[in-house]
Amino acid sequence: MAEYQTAHSRAGKSGDTPLINRIHLLFFFALICTVMTAAKADTPLRVGMVNQQPFSAVDASGTWTGVTVDLWTQTAKLIGADWTPVHMDNYDALMQGLAKGTLDVAVGGITVTPERAQRVDFLAAWDSTSIGIAVPAEHGLQFSVLIESLADSAFLGLSAVMLSLVLVFGIAVWLCERRGNDDEFGGHHHRGLGSGLWWSMVTMSTVGYGDKSPRTWAGRLVAGIWIIMALVLVSVFTGAAASAFTQRTVKTTAHIVDLRGRTIGAIQGGSTEAWLKSKGLRVTSVASTGEGMQRVEAGTLDAYAGDLPSLRWAQLDMNIDDLSIRSGLRPERLAFAVRLGLEQKHALNVAVLRVMQSLEWRSTLQSAGWPHSGLLH
Numbered sequence: 078m079a080e081y082q083t084a085h086s087r088a089g090k091s092g093d094t095p096l097i098n099r100i101h102l103l104f105f106f107a108l109i110c111t112v113m114t115a116a117k118a119d120t121p122l123r124v125g126m127v128n129q130q131p132f133s134a135v136d137a138s139g140t141w142t143g144v145t146v147d148l149w150t151q152t153a154k155l156i157g158a159d160w161t162p163v164h165m166d167n168y169d170a171l172m173q174g175l176a177k178g179t180l181d182v183a184v185g186g187i188t189v190t191p192e193r194a195q196r197v198d199f200l201a202a203w204d205s206t207s208i209g210i211a212v213p214a215e216h217g218l219q220f221s222v223l224i225e226s227l228a229d230s231a232f233l234g235l236s237a238v239m240l241s242l243v244l245v246f247g248i249a250v251w252l253c254e255r256r257g258n259d260d261e262f263g264g265h266h267h268r269g270l271g272s273g274l275w276w277s278m279v280t281m282s283t284v285g286y287g288d289k290s291p292r293t294w295a296g297r298l299v300a301g302i303w304i305i306m307a308l309v310l311v312s313v314f315t316g317a318a319a320s321a322f323t324q325r326t327v328k329t330t331a332h333i334v335d336l337r338g339r340t341i342g343a344i345q346g347g348s349t350e351a352w353l354k355s356k357g358l359r360v361t362s363v364a365s366t367g368e369g370m371q372r373v374e375a376g377t378l379d380a381y382a383g384d385l386p387s388l389r390w391a392q393l394d395m396n397i398d399d400l401s402i403r404s405g406l407r408p409e410r411l412a413f414a415v416r417l418g419l420e421q422k423h424a425l426n427v428a429v430l431r432v433m434q435s436l437e438w439r440s441t442l443q444s445a446g447w448p449h450s451g452l453l454h
Contacts, residue, residue, distance in 0.1 A: 122160040122421070124149065125171045125180040129344070129365065131390040131445060132186040135164060147441050148203060148432060149184045149413065155428040158421060169346030172196060175416040182425075183414040186384055188348040198417055200426050202410040203433060208349055209385040210336070211370050211392070214401040235317050239281070239310055246303040247277035253296035261289045281307040333358075333406065339379035342369035349382050352407065366391045374399055382406065386447065393446070 126133045126141055133143040141162050153160050163180060165171050168187060174180035175197040189199050251273030254262035262272050276289045280303055291300050336358055343350035345362035353360045361378060363369040369381035370391050381388075388402050413429065415422050432438050 122153070122158055122181040123163050123179070124160045124182045124184055125163045125165045125174050126183075127165050127168055127171060127185050129185060129387065130367075130394070131386060131447075133184060135162075144441065144445050144447060145184050145186065145203075145413075148429070148438065149182070151432045151435070151437065152413075152425060152428045155431060156421065156424045158425075167344065167346030168348070172414070175414055178416055181416055181419055186387065186411050187414050188384070188409045189412050190348050192351075193348070193414065196417075197414045198419065198422060199412045199414050200422070200429050201433075202412040203429065204386070204411040205408070206385045206411065207404050207408045208352070208382055208406040209388045209402055209404045210341070210406055211373050211381045211383075211388050211400045211402055212379070213373065213376075214399050232317050235314055239314060242303075242306065242310065243274065243277045243281060246280075246299060247274035249273075249299045250276060250291055250296050250303075253293055253299055254291050257293040258291065258296065262291075277303065280304060281311065283307070283311065336380060336382075342372055342378045342381040344369070344383060347383075348409075349384070353382060367395060370395065370397055370400060384409065384411070390446075 126135070126146070128135050131143060132145040133141055135141050139162075149160075160182070163174070165174060165180075165183075168183075168185065171180065171183040171185070171187070172193055175183055183197070187193075187199075189202060193199075248270065251262050251269050254273075255269050256263070262269050262276075272289055276291075279289075280300065291297050333356060336353075338359075340359050340361055341353055342361050342363045343353055344366065345364065350360055350362060363372065363381070366381070366383050366387040369378065369383065370388070372378040373381045374397060385402075385404050391397070392400060392402060413425075415425065419425075
C-alpha cells in the first residue's frame with residue numbers, strides 16, 4: 078500500500094511539470110508583450126514634413142513653422158504624444174514613407190485622393206479649398222474681348238428684343254400721329270415711318286431731342302407706355318452688357334479648357350501634377366510655388382497650378398502684381414495622413430477636431446491671413 082502511494086505521488090508530480098512550464102511560458106510572453114507595448118508607446122511619432130509655405134517651412138536651425146505645423150503641435154499636445162520631425166523632399170516621398178512604415182504621420186497641405194487612400198489613412202480634413210492657377214494678368218482693353226462680349230448670347234438676345242420693340246412702337250406712334258400730326262409724322266410712308274422709328278429710338282435712349290413729339294391722345298398713350306418700358310429695358314441692357322464684358326476681362330474661375338495647349342507648372346510629386354497629367358495636359362515640374370509663379374511672370378510657363386492657399390500666399394509674400402489667380406479648377410480637401418494601423422489614429426482624429434474648434438486655432442488662422450473655408454470657421 079505504501080509503495081502504491083509513493084508511486085502515485087511521483088506520477089502526480091511528474092504530470093504537473095508540463096503544466097507549470099506552460100504557465101511560466103505564457104507569463105513570460107505576456108511580460109515581453111507588455112514591455113514591447115510600453116516601449117512602443119514611449120517611442121516618438123515620426124512626423125514627415127515638406128518645406129512648402131504656407132503649410133510648413135524649416136529654417137537653418139531645423140525649426141519648423143507654418144499653419145499645419147501649428148495645428149499638428151496643438152493636436153499632439155492635446156493627447157500628450159511625443160514626436161520628431163522628418164524632412165522629406167516632396168509629398169510623394171511622404172506617401173511612400175507612410176506606406177513603407179518609415180513615417181507615422183505626414184503633415185502639410187496634403188490632398189485627400191482615392192489613390193492615396195488606398196495606401197494610407199487620413200485624419201479629419203482641416204481645410205476645404207480648390208486647385209487654382211496663376212496666369213499673366215491682362216491689362217487694358219482688348220479688341221478681341223470686346224468682340225466676344227458683344228457676341229454673348231444673352232447680350233444678342235436682349236438686343237434683338239430692344240430693336241423689335243423700337244420697331245413696334247415706332248410703327249404704332251406713326252399710325253396714331255400720321256393724320257393728326259402731319260408736319261412731324263405725315264407725308265410719304267417712308268418719311269412718316271422713318272420719323273416714327275427715329276422718335277422711338279430717341280425716346281428709348283432718354284435723350285429726348287424734342288424735335289418730334291406726339292400730339293394725339295392715342296399717340297401720347299403709346300409714348301407713355303414706351304417711356305416706362307424703355308427705362309426698364311435700358312437698365313437691363315446696360316447690366317447685361319457690363320456683365321458680359323466683365324466676365325471676359327476679370328476672370329476669377331479657372332476651367333480645364335483654358336489650359337489646353339499650354340505649358341503648366343506644378344510641384345513635383347504632388348497630387349496636382351498627377352491630376353493634370355491624367356487630363357493629358359503638358360506639365361512641367363517645379364520645386365516650389367514661388368518658383369512656378371516666378372516662371373509664369375518671366376514667361377517661361379504659361380500658367381502655374383497649385384492649391385489656392387499656396388498661390389495666394391506666394392502672391393502676397395513675393396509681391397507679384399502681374400499675375401491673376403483663378404480658383405475652382407478642382408475642389409479638394411486637405412488633411413493629415415497617417416500610416417495604416419497607427420494605434421493613435423482615433424485619438425489624433427478627435428484631437429484635430431477639438432483643436433479646429435478652439436479659439437487658439439482661429440487666432441492662428443487670422444494671424445496667418447488664411448482664406449475663408451467652410452471647414453475652418
